[in-house]
Amino acid sequence: MTNTPVRAISAFPAADPADLSALPDDIAARIMAVQEKAGFVPNVFLAFARRPEEFRAFFAYHDALMDKPGNLDKAEREMIVVATSAANQCQYCVIAHGAILRVRAKNPLIADQIAGNYRKADITARQRAMLDFAMKVSAGAATTGPEDVAALQSHGFSTEDVWDIAAIAAFFGxxxxxANVMALRPNDEFFAMGR
Incomplete structure (x- = not known):
């Protein structure tokens, strides 16, 4: 048995999941709903809860991008997060969204493949084009142009899909x-999800 030290979930103060009474009612309710659904509270909720207005804005935009219906399915949206987060060396998002990707894609290997090198992952040509564009947005949005839109449209993506890909890559940037500034730790529960 090893003596692993207990480390804080963030370099900044975070909400205590055992005492949500100090939080605004809507934020406490959101955290409790997530805990009921997932069985644990993802650390990102506790970290952002220290700033209620930013919590609300962050999760409203997150939900608008990640939970909407459309031509991009939920697994593809998570692919964008995992690929760009790996490029940005964000351990929290790679681990947390990798777990969600494994669950949504019903594939225990896909998140690791995409995080390691999406160009070699077992994905479709359409998904590879989507990730090529997301990576370009993440690393060099100033170099994007009409040719990028045309390339995506040749794979069946609409103008709205292109916007969604760009918005997801930008938001997660x-x-x-x-998450890196906060030294946000992924919950242990994420590592085993979807395996």
Missing amino acids: MSNRM
Whole structure:
């Protein structure tokens, strides 16, 4: 048995999941709903809860991008997060969204493949084109142009899909940077999900 030290979930103060009474009612209710659904509270909720207005804005935009119906299915949306988060070296998002990707894709290997090198992953040509564009947005959005839109449209993506791919990559670029600054730790539960 090893003596692994207990480490804080963040370099900044975070909400205590055992005492949500200090939080605004809507935020406490959101955290309790997530805990009921997942069986645990993802650390990102506790980390952002320290700033209620930012919590609300962050999760409202997250939900608008990740939970909407459309031509991109939920697993493909998670692929974008995992690929761009790996490029941004965001351990929290790679682990947390990798777990969600495994569950949504019903594939225990896909998240590791995409995080390691999406170009070699077992994905379709359409998905590879989607990730090529997401990576371009993540690393060099100033270099994007009409040819990128045309390339995606040749794979059946609509203009709205292109917007969604770009928005997810951009949003998680911000999220990755904040998670890295916070030294946000992934919950242990994420590592085994979907395996």
